[in-house]
Amino acid sequence: MVTVEQAEELILNNAGDYGAEIILFNESLGRVLAETIKADRDLPPFNRVSMDGIAIKFADFEQGIKTFKIIGIQAAGDAPVNATQPGECVEIMTGAALPGAVDTVIRYEDLEISDGKATLQIGDIKKGQNIHFRGADRREGDIVLTPGRVITPAVISMVASVGETELRVKRKPRVVIVSSGDELVDVAAKPSPYQIRRSNNYMVKAVLAGLGIDAAMVHIPDEPEAIKSTLQQCLVNFDVLLLSGGISMGKFDYIPQVLKDLQFEQIFHKVQQRPGKPFWFGKHENGVVVFAFPGNPVATFMCTQRYFIPWLNKTLGAESKPAVYAALNEDIAFEPALQYFLQVKLSFGDDGRLFATPVEGNGSGDFANLADTDAFMELPLNKNEFKKGEVYRVWMFNQQ
Amino acid sequence: MVTVEQAEELILNNAGDYGAEIILFNESLGRVLAETIKADRDLPPFNRVSMDGIAIKFADFEQGIKTFKIIGIQAAGDAPVNATQPGECVEIMTGAALPGAVDTVIRYEDLEISDGKATLQIGDIKKGQNIHFRGADRREGDIVLTPGRVITPAVISMVASVGETELRVKRKPRVVIVSSGDELVDVAAKPSPYQIRRSNNYMVKAVLAGLGIDAAMVHIPDEPEAIKSTLQQCLVNFDVLLLSGGISMGKFDYIPQVLKDLQFEQIFHKVQQRPGKPFWFGKHENGVVVFAFPGNPVATFMCTQRYFIPWLNKTLGAESKPAVYAALNEDIAFEPALQYFLQVKLSFGDDGRLFATPVEGNGSGDFANLADTDAFMELPLNKNEFKKGEVYRVWMFNQQ
Incomplete structure (x- = not known):
């Protein structure tokens, strides 16, 4: 024994x-990655506008300009529209690539627009605001995912964004x-x-x-x-x-x-x-x-x-999941010199504590209560009495 | 707004x-039950032997009998073998239906068997031991599952045991x-x-x-x-x-x-x-x-x-999941009058506390870190500063 x-x-x-096999990225949910995935370009790949509004040169604002002439409009996906002259701005949309001549974005909510001109309604503007700068998240060539990664929806999103249509996963x-x-x-x-x-x-x-x-x-x-x-x-x-x-x-x-x-x-x-x-x-x-x-x-x-x-x-070489611990929510006694796996129902206190309430039946043959539990608590071998409040490791079930 | x-x-x-639809029980994982399931028989359906060994009459033991004559052997699934005379026993296996004339089971580990006789090696025996009694878990007609039940592996096991080959589930x-x-x-x-x-x-x-x-x-x-x-x-x-x-x-x-x-x-x-x-x-x-x-x-x-x-x-009418709370693991400040959903990585302390460590990128457009998180922490609207140790609700992701 x-x-x-x-x-x-x-x-x-x-x-x-x-071993490993190659599958479509969009059929990889739950699989374990068997390759390293790198960014094929910077993330974001350009200085990405993150609010709808206008793009200006901050130097213009510093020099007291409050009203800007709209010299063009730029949707996401469009080639940049440059506003090079003082007092010029570009009307620009979320997701667009910021033109090189401008450096700051003011959102529509903070503007009044009429007659092809946009006037600031606020005085507090920071240089570079509302821009998600090129490479701020990842640089081209950076490793974004490593072998052993369990593929979640967020991982699929990442894989899609770097253009990996197929993935090598563990068999x-x-x-x-x-x-x-x-x-x-x-x-x-x-x-x-x-x-x-x-x-x-x-x-x-x-x-x-x-x-x-x-x-x-x-x-x-x-x-x-x-x-x-x-x-x-x-x-x-x-x-x-x-x-x-x-x-x-x-x-x-x-x-x-x-x-x-x-x-x-x-x-x-x-x-x-x-x-x-x-x-x-x-x-x-x-x-x-x-x-x-x-x-x-x-x-x-x-x-x-x-x-x-x-x-x-x-x-599968999957990254290991961290151990989970919970506080026993009732006293329990167990005589034999065996490690006891107690069927428990878990609950979270609003103090952030995880509690395990025993849901015990009539010994190990009873499964009528199993459906009401969501974990086993692994009680230590060297004790017979376990008090409410004592904390032990729990094994949460894969329920689906 | x-x-x-x-x-x-x-x-x-x-x-x-x-509405609802009827599907095979063994294809119902993760679905939501739309009917009430009752026990079609007692659970267990008979006095079920839970250890391999012999079945005796406890009265014999009380009268000092230590050696029992084995008058038959009964496997699980067999019709019961009765041992009616004093000093008789049945060699009986886990899962068998206890014969009516006997009432106590002694496991092999506590016996010595030779020449068709079993001799007790222990003196401490309890009447009815090693028997899982008929109806101890559920009675025939008892409700075992109700509408709204999310179908887990343990639920499938229960459904199988009461003979429901098809289930009505929410569409x-x-x-x-x-x-x-x-x-x-x-x-x-x-x-x-x-x-x-x-x-x-x-x-x-x-x-x-x-x-x-x-x-x-x-x-x-x-x-x-x-x-x-x-x-x-x-x-x-x-x-x-x-x-x-x-x-x-x-x-x-x-x-x-x-x-x-x-x-x-x-x-x-x-x-x-x-x-x-x-x-x-x-x-x-x-x-x-x-x-x-x-x-x-x-x-x-x-x-x-x-x-x-x-x-x-x-x-789908699914039973609601309990709210989960975690302790913030770092100080966080957030200015705007918006409810802030912080990307966090959860961890369980060995004191049973759930901790949420912020994994923040560069604002809401950044998803490069999303794959490294497993929950959003919902920070209250009426505060701007959130201190390490403060406990707030978290929304754990469905990861698969």
Whole structure:
């Protein structure tokens, strides 16, 4: 039996790398960038007017000129209209490139315009105002994005602005979700009084869908030969096997033995935690990784969040997310010498504090309350009593 | 000009309702439930064994029996094997339905088994241990999910377990993103020295994709007739028009006038905020809603997060998300009488506090830093100086 920290370390030491692929930039949301993106021009590429109004020479204003002759109008996208003579101005629009002869922009709200002339209505003007200067944000050739960047809408905007129509992103692993257990029937089926419906596989598939992974699903019966032939096929067609069930002490828990027969190396079996103690993790010599989670829904969900997602992020080279901490909102006691992952609902106090309120059911088999929670709180192993106000790390779920 | 609060109220008062549709439960991630889901049987549906081991009568243990004769083995999914005589037990697996004659489960770890007999290795046994009792989580007919529920992986698991293969969910609005401005060229094009590439539309499309909305895109030139004919078509084919640009004081900002010509009612124009002051909001008599955001990328992004997403959530009847507050991590000063939305990067202290560190660029036109932030902090209107440690509301982005 390993500790949670040991399990995490062993899992991260077995992160994979499935290479990279080129995709369209506008289909890259959520992917992990596998190249460096540079600015192809200065950002902004010119002295960009940021208010509608007129552009003047500040020296004119300093010399007491208050009324300017409008010698032309310049829309965004137009070539610059120069106003070179004293007292001249250009009527100019947001987004336009500031002409070289002028240096200051006065917005319409601060002007009165009539007979082709604009008169200042304010006396407080700063040189260079309402201009977003060329290269103020980035210089041509500057690195704007680096490998490992998770692609968000703002990243897509940046990529578009520098003209990258295609992006090199990390390739995702091919994942199959393997459910097991003869007591499980299909969702559409009518279970016998001693059966229940399969649900873990759909839950894990949804978690992975939220991560952009379209996982396959397969169900195996509690029968060693059938398990063996199915897993053998999976070994050929997938990079990751996510199993749920069949790995405890039960007489019909054949999976660990079958995995060994198939030349998977067991990296660990059992973690000092609740839920999820029977968790089995291993790897095949061909590189295929197996996460075999216990069959109870809360354990499967918790292990997916706590172990699979960090493995995936490391595998994709994604920038790591900062740890989140919350204050326990109720006293909790927990006896066994296991790391306890408490189901909690998070809330933000208006003092900026994050609170975690336990939403506990009837032990790890209960998933009826799981839908009401949004994180697991990882309580330390070396304590049995946890007081309201104490702060511990929480693992927020990927909800979509 | 309206305040941020007034703008929000006016927008939410114009939330729509696009009805409901039936979809497969396993394709419902992120959708909003439009029906009540009840448990079709007790959860668990039987007294469910939660450890592998043996099932005994507690009365036998109380009478001093330590060694039990194994009279049968029962896997999960099997019909119950009864052990009615004193000193009898059933070898039983996790997930099995507890037979009526027994009431307590001892796990393998606490047993020694040989010659068809199981001998207890521990003296501390509680009646009913290692059993998840029928109906402990939910009773048949209990409501497990209500309309407005956003469908998460845990919700999908719950829906599967009660056998709902199809779900009634809220129908999403049809959205078109309309970019405008003659200075904008396509991402693949080579911009002239006075042009820039379109990026706002892709950014907004990505935000909407993360919300499960596949928005259409169209670009209009700064030309009143072209604007009119395009918007007229949009009016027929879409429920929501998200415009970016063309609504300021500029000579070529024809959009507000065209919208009026098309019989859109202006509900407000201009909000006392930075960025995003020129924001125009209105509605057509046929119900089509227009969010016309200013063209600068940060303003478009902020207004999408702060106004469109709450409108969408109300429109879909989604349960509201709790407000999030964070402590400002630096002093900030802001002069104008506008509500300032500060770009911030969030971090969690190990004391459970959420901190917001300003990541500011060069005013609202700068989006080069937007990709490095994960929220806007909404600073109050009635102050100019904001001190480190002060706590204000933040709007975390939908990042995927």
